[in-house]
Amino acid sequence: xxxxxxxxxxxxxxxxxxxxxxAKEDVREAATRLSTHQYEILARNAALAGYNMAKxxxxxxxxxxxxxxxxxxxxxxxxxxxxxxGAIAKVKSVGVIDGPEGDEISFTVDAVIEKEMVSxxxxxxxxxxxxxxFADDDLSLSGSLLYDLYVDGNEExxxxxxxxxxxxxxxxxxxxxxxxxxxxxAAASGSHLTSAFDxxxxxxxxxxxxxxxxxxxxxxxxxxxxxxTIVDQSTTGDVALYGTYNFGGTRENPYVWHIEGTxxxxxxxxxxxxxxxxxxxDIELSGNVHAxxxxxxxxxxxxxxxxxxxxxxLAGNSKVYGQMLAGxxxxxxxxxxxxxxxxxxxxxxxxxxxxxxxYRVPSPALTTIFGDPEFQLKLISYSEW
Numbered sequence: 001x002x003x004x005x006x007x008x009x010x011x012x013x014x015x016x017x018x019x020x021x022x023a024k025e026d027v028r029e030a031a032t033r034l035s036t037h038q039y040e041i042l043a044r045n046a047a048l049a050g051y052n053m054a055k056x057x058x059x060x061x062x063x064x065x066x067x068x069x070x071x072x073x074x075x076x077x078x079x080x081x082x083x084x085x086g087a088i089a090k091v092k093s094v095g096v097i098d099g100p101e102g103d104e105i106s107f108t109v110d111a112v113i114e115k116e117m118v119s120x121x122x123x124x125x126x127x128x129x130x131x132x133x134f135a136d137d138d139l140s141l142s143g144s145l146l147y148d149l150y151v152d153g154n155e156e157x158x159x160x161x162x163x164x165x166x167x168x169x170x171x172x173x174x175x176x177x178x179x180x181x182x183x184x185x186a187a188a189s190g191s192h193l194t195s196a197f198d199x200x201x202x203x204x205x206x207x208x209x210x211x212x213x214x215x216x217x218x219x220x221x222x223x224x225x226x227x228x229t230i231v232d233q234s235t236t237g238d239v240a241l242y243g244t245y246n247f248g249g250t251r252e253n254p255y256v257w258h259i260e261g262t263x264x265x266x267x268x269x270x271x272x273x274x275x276x277x278x279x280x281x282d283i284e285l286s287g288n289v290h291a292x293x294x295x296x297x298x299x300x301x302x303x304x305x306x307x308x309x310x311x312x313x314l315a316g317n318s319k320v321y322g323q324m325l326a327g328x329x330x331x332x333x334x335x336x337x338x339x340x341x342x343x344x345x346x347x348x349x350x351x352x353x354x355x356x357x358x359y360r361v362p363s364p365a366l367t368t369i370f371g372d373p374e375f376q377l378k379l380i381s382y383s384e385w
Contacts, residue, residue: 035100042076043107044384046095050078051109054091057082058377062115065089087115088380112381117230118374119253122364128217129323129367132161132180132359133351134344135330136217139165139184141196143352144175149200150340150358151300160199161359166214167348171196180359183212218370220309220327220346222280225369226258229276234258238281241265247273251365254305263308265289266316274303276366282310283326285337289318302341305366311347314339314355323362332357 050069057065062084069080076097083090091111099105128134132147147161160180163169169182171190182188182197188209190196197208230253238261249255255275263279265271266287277283283306304322306312312326314337321340324330330345332355339357343349 036105039097039099039105040107042074043095043097043105044109046073046076046078046097047093047107047109047384048095049073050080050093050095051091051111053078054080054082054089054093055113055377058089058091058113058115062087062089062375062377089113089115107384109384110382111379114378114380116376116378117228118376119230120374121252122368122371125323125362125364125367126218126370128164128215128344129325129342129362129370130162131164131344132178132342132357133163133349134215134217134342135165135167135349136346137165137348138167138170139163139349139351140168140170140172141176141178141190141351142172144354145177145351146354146356147178147180148356148358149179150360158201159359159361160201161357162199163197164212164215165349166217169193169209181206182209184209185212185214217344217346220307220325222258222278222309225278225307228369228371228373229256229278231256231258231278234260236260238262238264241269241271242267244270245272247271247275249274251303251363254365262310263306265318271304274363274365276305276369277307278369279306279308279310281308283308283312283324285312285314285318285320286316286335287318288316289320301361301363302366303363304341305363307369312343312345321360323360323366 053069053071057069065082065084067082071078076095078093078095080091080093091113093109095107097105149159149161151159161178162180163178164183166185168186169184169188171193174192176196178197180197180199182193193209199208232255239259247255251274255273257277259277259279262281262284263277264284266289269289302323306322306324309327311329311331312324313331314320316335316337318337323341324343326345328347330343330349332351336354341360342362
């Protein structure tokens with residue numbers, strides 16, 4: 001073999017060795033990259049596991065979740081931090097595992113979650129709202145009272161303008177007319193009670209005056225109520241209404257106004273819309289007030305709610321459409337006020353003069369503050385690296 005041939009063979013052998021070595025290095029590096037990627041997957045899975053644990057904690061108790069959560073998932077550790085700001089929770093979950101070369105491999109999930117109230121209308125109003133007049137304390141009737149029905153459809157065939165008191169029911173005089181049943185818990189008095197109550201619907205001829213078990217009522221807690229609805233407007237101090245107001249709102253999404261004082265209206269005030277007033281003080285309606293229902297055209301039920309932590313006083317020639325709840329006393333004492341809806345009091349009720357109350361079915365959509373609302377967790381932002 002000549003020298004040239006020997007050189008060619010030698011070069012070929014050396015070149016083959018280099019290629020072989022390079023191929024082995026490529027395989028080794030590829031194996032290392034594959035192994036590292038597998039560890040990254042494990043770290044990501046751990047971070048996701050921590051993120052899911054944080055969501056479970058927020059679902060169980062959004063108000064007071066733990067600020068940190070840690071654990072292990074498939075051999076990888078995760079550490080989670082939860083930072084709460086009102087209805088917003090920031091979640092950061094980091095999964096960590098030791099890599100194939102002894103180095104630490106981590107993966108991070110970062111998310112912002114909002115606690116969102118689900119808007120849903122209950123099927124029915126709570127029992128204490130289903131009376132033309134309800135008193136948690138005593139209910140006393142005097143004067144020329146009229147309690148009748150106000151319906152646009154054919155529900156008058158099955159409805160009554162009923163009254164109930166968890167205390168004593170008393171009637172003085174013989175000028176009251178109540179087109180419904182009178183029920184009480186403690187005692188009933190008045191020689192004309194039986195003749196005053198005359199329900200429209202009584203197919204089995206039940207006694208018109210009955211002693212019944214106590215009807216449960218909620219504690220008037222404004223702070224608690226506000227956590228169960230979405231407030232559209234909040235005002236500090238007293239509010240006096242004048243003129244015409246169109247609040248808008250719908251049955252599925254009523255307009256809610258929280259007033260940290262007294263709400264008063266007099267003169268020719270007109271209120272339109274599906275609206276709920278939550279008042280920390282008293283509600284005083286007098287004069288020629290036309291409060292509610294002047295422009296609403298929907299279900300045959302109340303479209304305005306007046307909820308006062310204090311008392312509710314109606315006087316003059318006020319004409320009020322809506323459902324009412326007074327945290328203390330409820331008084332229709334002066335003039336000839338007219339109510340088209342229902343009224344309830346957590347205290348006593350005194351009715352005198354010539355008020356007229358026309359019972360209208362309460363809107364369940366305006367009683368959500370008395371129940372437990374539904375919430376869902378809404379993902380605002382999400383990133384991972």
